[in-house]
Amino acid sequence: MRATLRWAHADLRAHRGQSVFVVLASAGIIASLLLAVALFSYAANPWQRIFTQSQGAHVWLHTRVPAETGALSGLDGIAGVSGPYRTGQVTLESRGARAGVSLRAAGTEPPEIARPLVTAGHWLDRQAGGVVLESSLARVLWAEPGDTLTVVAADGTARTLRVSGVAEAAEPRYRPGGEPGIGWVLPSTLDRVAPGSTGRSVGLRLKDPADLDFTVQQAVTLLGADRVAQVTKWQQARAEAGSDDRLLGQLFAVFGLGALLAAALAASGAISARIRGQLRDISILKAIGFTPGQVVRGFLAQHLAFALLGVTLGTAAIALLGARIPGRIGEAAGVWQDLPGNTALMIGVPSGAVLLIASATGLAAWRAGRVPPVPVARAALPSAAPMTGLGRRALGMRVPPALVLGWRAAFPRRPRTLITVARLALPLLMITVALVAWSTLDMFRSRPAEMGVPAALTVRAEQPGSLSGQELQRALTAPRDVAAVHPGVEVAALVPGQTGTITLRGLGTAGAPYPFTVVEGRPADGPDEAVAGQGLLDLLDVRVGDWVRMTVEGRPQILHIVGRSIEPEAGGRVISTTVDTLEERDPALRPDFYHLVLRPGADPRAVSSDLAAAAGGALEIRETANPGDRLEPARGVIAALIGVLALIGLTELLTLIGTGVRDRGRDLLALKAIGLTPRQISSAIVAAAGFTALVAAVLGTGLGVLSGSWLVDTQGRSSGMGAGIAHVPPALLLASVVVGAVLGAVAAAAVPAARTARRRLADSLAETL
Numbered sequence: 001m002r003a004t005l006r007w008a009h010a011d012l013r014a015h016r017g018q019s020v021f022v023v024l025a026s027a028g029i030i031a032s033l034l035l036a037v038a039l040f041s042y043a044a045n046p047w048q049r050i051f052t053q054s055q056g057a058h059v060w061l062h063t064r065v066p067a068e069t070g071a072l073s074g075l076d077g078i079a080g081v082s083g084p085y086r087t088g089q090v091t092l093e094s095r096g097a098r099a100g101v102s103l104r105a106a107g108t109e110p111p112e113i114a115r116p117l118v119t120a121g122h123w124l125d126r127q128a129g130g131v132v133l134e135s136s137l138a139r140v141l142w143a144e145p146g147d148t149l150t151v152v153a154a155d156g157t158a159r160t161l162r163v164s165g166v167a168e169a170a171e172p173r174y175r176p177g178g179e180p181g182i183g184w185v186l187p188s189t190l191d192r193v194a195p196g197s198t199g200r201s202v203g204l205r206l207k208d209p210a211d212l213d214f215t216v217q218q219a220v221t222l223l224g225a226d227r228v229a230q231v232t233k234w235q236q237a238r239a240e241a242g243s244d245d246r247l248l249g250q251l252f253a254v255f256g257l258g259a260l261l262a263a264a265l266a267a268s269g270a271i272s273a274r275i276r277g278q279l280r281d282i283s284i285l286k287a288i289g290f291t292p293g294q295v296v297r298g299f300l301a302q303h304l305a306f307a308l309l310g311v312t313l314g315t316a317a318i319a320l321l322g323a324r325i326p327g328r329i330g331e332a333a334g335v336w337q338d339l340p341g342n343t344a345l346m347i348g349v350p351s352g353a354v355l356l357i358a359s360a361t362g363l364a365a366w367r368a369g370r371v372p373p374v375p376v377a378r379a380a381l382p383s384a385a386p387m388t389g390l391g392r393r394a395l396g397m398r399v400p401p402a403l404v405l406g407w408r409a410a411f412p413r414r415p416r417t418l419i420t421v422a423r424l425a426l427p428l429l430m431i432t433v434a435l436v437a438w439s440t441l442d443m444f445r446s447r448p449a450e451m452g453v454p455a456a457l458t459v460r461a462e463q464p465g466s467l468s469g470q471e472l473q474r475a476l477t478a479p480r481d482v483a484a485v486h487p488g489v490e491v492a493a494l495v496p497g498q499t500g501t502i503t504l505r506g507l508g509t510a511g512a513p514y515p516f517t518v519v520e521g522r523p524a525d526g527p528d529e530a531v532a533g534q535g536l537l538d539l540l541d542v543r544v545g546d547w548v549r550m551t552v553e554g555r556p557q558i559l560h561i562v563g564r565s566i567e568p569e570a571g572g573r574v575i576s577t578t579v580d581t582l583e584e585r586d587p588a589l590r591p592d593f594y595h596l597v598l599r600p601g602a603d604p605r606a607v608s609s610d611l612a613a614a615a616g617g618a619l620e621i622r623e624t625a626n627p628g629d630r631l632e633p634a635r636g637v638i639a640a641l642i643g644v645l646a647l648i649g650l651t652e653l654l655t656l657i658g659t660g661v662r663d664r665g666r667d668l669l670a671l672k673a674i675g676l677t678p679r680q681i682s683s684a685i686v687a688a689a690g691f692t693a694l695v696a697a698v699l700g701t702g703l704g705v706l707s708g709s710w711l712v713d714t715q716g717r718s719s720g721m722g723a724g725i726a727h728v729p730p731a732l733l734l735a736s737v738v739v740g741a742v743l744g745a746v747a748a749a750a751v752p753a754a755r756t757a758r759r760r761l762a763d764s765l766a767e768t769l
Contacts, residue, residue, distance in 0.1 A: 019306065026310025027317070028651055030353055032644045034318040037345050038336035047170060047238055050117060052339050056170030057082050057114040057203030059216055062230040063223060065198050072204060075218050077211045082114035082203035086187065088194025089180060092161075093150040094141040095605055096459075096612030096621030100180040101137065103194060104201060105187040114169070114203040116184065121145030121165030128189050130164035136173040137181030138166045142605050142623065151193045159193050161185070172237045176622060199229070209234070296366060303361040304354075311350040319346070405684040407691050420656060421692060425700035427649035428741060432704020432734070433711060434638045434645070439729040440712050441635060444626055451725055452517045452566030453626050455486065455595035456604045459611065460620045475619075476594055479610045481602035486514045487579050487591035493550040493557065495540060502536055503570050504552060506579040507595065515597065516576060519724030520544055521563030524577055527584075530559040535572025535720025537564065548575070557585055564722060568627040572720025595624070627721065650744070657689050657749045678754075685753035686746055693745030697738040705734070 050056070073081045085104035092101050110116055110123055116132065122145075124130055133143055143149060147163045167184075174181035190197060206215055212233060220228050282295055290298075322333030336342055444451050461472060476485045486508040493504040508514030516523055516531050521544040524530050532542075542548055542561065549558045559577055567574045583589050598607060608621045705728055713723035 023306050023310045023313070026307055026353075026357065027314035028647060030311050030314030030350055031318055032647050033349050033353065034315065034346070035322070035333060036641065036644050037349060038318075038322065038332045048339060049335055050168050051170035051234070051238075053335060054115045054117050054168075054170055055080065055113050055205060056234065058206045058209055058212055058234045059219075060171065060201060060203045060232040061216075061219055061223065061228055062087070062232070063200045063227045064229045065227055066200060068223070071222055072202060072219055075215060075222070077207050077215050078204055079207045080113040080205040082111050082205070084200045084202040086190060086197060087199040087201050088190050088197030089154060089199070090194050091152040092137075092141060092181075092183070093152065094143050094147065095608040096615075096619055097141050097608065097623075098620050099137060099140055099174065099176070101183050102180040102199075102201070103131070103183045103185050103190055105190040106184040108186070113205050114171075116167035116169050118165045118167045121163065123167075124164055124184060124186055126186075128186055128192070129160070129162050130185065130189070131161045132165045132167050132184040133163060134171070134174065134182040135166050135168050136175075137183065138163070140174060140176060140181075140622065142608065153194050161189070161193065170234070170237060172232065296362075300358070300361055304358055307354050307357040307361075311354055315346065315350050400680075400683075403683075403687050405687075407687070421696045421699065424649065424652050424656060424693065424696035425703070427645045427652065428697050428700030428737065429704040429707065431642050431645050431649075431737060432701045432729075433708035434642050435729045435733060435737070436705065436708025436712060436726060438635065438638050439727045439733075440725060443725075443727045448626055449515065449597075450517060451627075452568050452721070453624055454515045454517065454597055455624050456598045456602070457596040457608060457611075458622050458624050459594045459596060460592065460622075461618065472594075475615050476596065476611065478614055479607050481599050481607050482596055483599045484512065484515075484597040486512065486595045486597070488514075488593050488595055489579055489582055489589060489591055490593075491552055491582075493552045493575075496549055502539065502550070503574045504550065504557065504582075505574055505576045506582040506589075507576055508578055510578055510580045513578065514576070514595070516563070516565040517724075518563040518565050519722065521561075524562055526562075528558065528560055528577075528581060529562045530575050530577040530581075531563040531565040532561050532575040533565060533567025533570075533572030533720060534717055534722030535567065535570070536575050537561075538720070539573055550575075552585065555585055557582075566716075566722050566725060568721050569625065570720075572722060649741075650748075653689075653693065653745055653748055656692060657745070657752060682750075682753040686749045689745045689749035689753075690742050693741045694738070697741035701734050701737055705729075 072078065083104075085106060087105070088103050090101055090103055092099050106124060108124055108126060110118075116123075116134075118132070119135060121132070124132060131149070133141070138144070141149065143163050143166070145163050145165055149161045149163060151159045151161050153159070169182060171182060172179060185193070204215065204219065206212060216231055216233070220231070285295060318333060319337070323330055323337070325333060444453070448454070448456075459476060473485065476482065487506075488508075489506040491504050492501045495502055507516075510525070513523060513525060518531055521531070532548075537543060540548060544561055544564055547558060547560050549556060551557070559575060559581075561575070565576065567576075579589075579591060596607070598604060604623055608623075611619060611621055709726040709728065712726035716725045717723045
């Protein structure tokens with residue numbers, strides 16, 4: 001054991017550069033994995049992030065009349081109290097959109113518990129008339145800082161408020177038709193817009209969330225059950241946000257597994273390359289009496305020490321300096337340290353990496369133990385395959401020798417070459433998959449009509465008697481940016497067997513059909529024909545071409561499914577036909593709403609303002625829900641993930657270059673003997689790295705496009721939206737990935753290649769073994 005430790009120490013002193021590289025590579029890989037985990041935790045569960053950052057309340061108690069809430073802070077298990085806030089119920093209007101809102105009277109400083117996180121504008125100042133809106137409510141109202149909103153109180157009095165800011169809160173999101181949204185105003189402003197308000201809201205943060213039910217029971221008893229109007233628990237808000245977060249979680253889980261696999265291969269590649277570079281030393285050790293077991297234990301001790309040191313450095317760097325990284329990555333690293341489960345991940349990821357490195361080292365060390373004690377002279381063995389006919393023809397055509405020799409060195413027809421290309425291609429494959437996801441998100445914003453959202457606005461007649469059918473039609477088509485107006489009806493229908501309900505929707509007419517995004521089959525253009533979403537096809541276990549029978553208000557409705565459309569609403573459990581078909585079943589049926597398709601480049605907010613002004617408040621106008629809004633947090637994370645994968649790829653690339661330079665070092669005599677200059681030799685080494693990166697990049701991007709499209713479509717199918725939503729990135733962007741990988745390889749190989757080409761080699765046993 002003493003001899004093994006002495007040899008390990010001597011080896012470290014003799015190969016300091018290699019040792020430092022292995023340690024830094026391990027530290028970089030661990031730091032990349034921890035940053036990837038932080039990014040996934042940050043984006044895959046936005047509600048938990050907001051709850052942690054804002055010190056959110058575990059329960060909100062809403063009372064109808066003033067109640068003595070001061071004693072709540074004295075209950076056992078209470079960590080903090082937010083409020084109480086005096087509240088008033090009003091209706092806010094903006095650009096034709098309406099929403100019920102519960103305004104809370106707050107101060108000029110945000111509270112410590114359940115603190116709203118301002119994302120745009122600023123918090124309330126001393127100037128009266130300002131309001132801070134919760135982000136989901138602001139999105140429905142198209143409200144931004146500086147906008148003016150109309151406030152309609154319970155008595156019908158209309159006043160105005162100025163939007164001071166938009167904030168995120170760990171409370172149930174506003175959904176049209178659901179519970180009122182949340183806004184914060186000064187007490188004097190609440191007295192002006194909602195005089196006589198008597199409601200109160202108070203939030204409680206618990207020391208142990210498991211005691212929630214008991215604490216709520218105590219609080220309700222203390223306040224009086226007759227005074228409490230509503231109790232909102234944190235699980236309710238988390239469950240409502242869970243459907244949006246689940247898709248992000250699944251998407252990032254796949255990215256995380258890919259990043260873990262790429263990091264594992266990079267770490268094992270660096271270790272194996274170092275051991276292969278010491279085969280001569282291993283032979284000498286065995287010649288002086290080292291047993292195979294001593295060799296294996298020596299390498300294991302070395303690389304476990306490297307791994308522990310690298311893991312410690314990488315983990316410490318993220319823990320201490322991660323929050324200082326600029327941009328979204330630093331923000332994610334800072335928030336992640338406060339999220340639940342952070343400690344387990346901070347310990348589990350490095351521990352798993354150490355076990356992985358130990359496994360890779362054990363395999364490589366076992367191979368090192370089998371090295372024969374008498375080395376075979378390399379000069380007696382062919383270093384590569386003979387020159388091919390294509391290579392000889394290339395030299396005859398005056399192709400630069402550096403390119404021909406570089407191609408030959410990059411692909412010597414060995415199995416190891418395929419492994420090298422595969423390891424380098426994996427990070428590029430994952431980067432391409434991330435770009436496919438990014439391009440798909442861009443499609444939802446730039447061309448929503450191709451993603452199942454052709455209509456930008458949804459209009460409902462707030463006062464049906466104020467506008468007749470023809471007058472309403474003329475009012476809706478008056479703005480010049482309105483390309484088409486499609487009437488619509490939605491009813492609940494019982495599925496066969498009456499075991500559940502689905503959404504039966506009539507959109508458009510036979511003369512002016514609605515532009516559904518049909519990805520399978522054809523549009524519905526005949527009587528009793530319909531298109532359905534993937535969620536409905538899965539629910540009823542039917543396919544395109546089948547007939548389905550359902551029950552609507554006690555009457556049977558039989559439809560022929562002729563196509564599958566992309567349906568982003570209701571989990572895809574929607575079957576759509578024309579309004580004419582539904583009127584045949586019920587002649588008294590009238591449209592409930594209208595979908596407005598706008599001209600390309602039109603601003604939905606400007607059209608909504610024009611419609612609201614023309615209709616005089618008789619219309620309720622909302623922006624059609626876009627599923628891309630739910631996935632918007634993924635944009636920044638995908639960009640940061642590409643950076644993490646690029647770092648892992650760079651580690652793999654440096655290992656590849658180091659191995660190539662070492663393997664080519666013994667061929668320098670032969671290259672000089674045939675007349676190549678040091679510059680040509682350096683160019684050959686650089687060309688070998690560039691060719692390897694080129695093949696890996698082409699392979700990685702090609703497979704990445706296929707894998708990314710399959711992954712996005714699979715996610716769409718599982719969510720009920722349906723396959724056919726994946727969008728391939730532009731060819732120019734994919735080409736830039738390939739070019740960037742090749743240029744990075746060339747730049748990284750230039751310096752070591754130049755140093756190697758200028759070495760003075762002696763034709764001795766040391767250079768031929």
